């Protein structure tokens with residue numbers, strides 16, 4: 001597959017498209033892992049148009065992954081305190097019928113390139129501990145498990161995650 005186009009999300013129509021894709025992918029992928037009620041709650045709380053708009057205002061950078069003129073996935077880098085040397089990959093999703101074709105790798109390598117440019121030394125993320133296919137993907141991409149993270153997210157739900165991390169090499173490390 002040719003390298004997809006990856007660009008920063010800006011403007012309400014692009015945010016609408018990301019929220020619609022989140023709705024599609026979450027309902028396909030996460031219902032069997034966390035149940036429909038938690039999917040509905042988390043989509044409303046974290047991936048609605050207003051939630052994404054608020055995150056962008058607070059410093060999250062969302063990127064769309066576009067192939068053949070269509071949005072096929074998205075990811076986001078979340079702000080971390082200055083001087084920490086770390087960045088959080090807050091989301092990474094590829095449309096179900098296009099998974100397994102190299103798009104996730106392309107997006108992650110792009111994100112790692114951004115981290116490299118920003119002087120980030122470590123990229124980390126959280127992933128549901130029962131999301132085994134995605135954990136395997138992150139292992140394949142060089143991440144390893146650092147910690148268990150259980151977070152109360154309100155509504156009677158909690159996120160039961162692993163924190164996974166990968167060192168970002170600098171030129172002078174080589």
Ligand SMILES: CC(C)(COP(=O)(O)OP(=O)(O)OC[C@H]1O[C@@H](n2cnc3c(N)ncnc32)[C@H](O)[C@@H]1OP(=O)(O)O)[C@@H](O)C(=O)NCCC(=O)NCCS
Pocket residue numbers: 025029091092093094095098099100101102103104105106125126127128131132133134136137140141
């Ligand atoms: C996880 C996800 C982003 C990966 O994207 P993808 O486009 O399917 O992955 P790719 O095709 O780029 O795979 C990249 C590499 O990981 C490997 N890989 C992918 N899934 C794997 C699995 N389940 N087990 C082992 N290896 C896997 C591929 O073989 C490939 O290896 P290679 O490039 O060395 O040949 C995508 O499948 C997805 O959106 N999943 C559902 C939502 C989700 O869980 N998102 C993450 C939330 S934290």
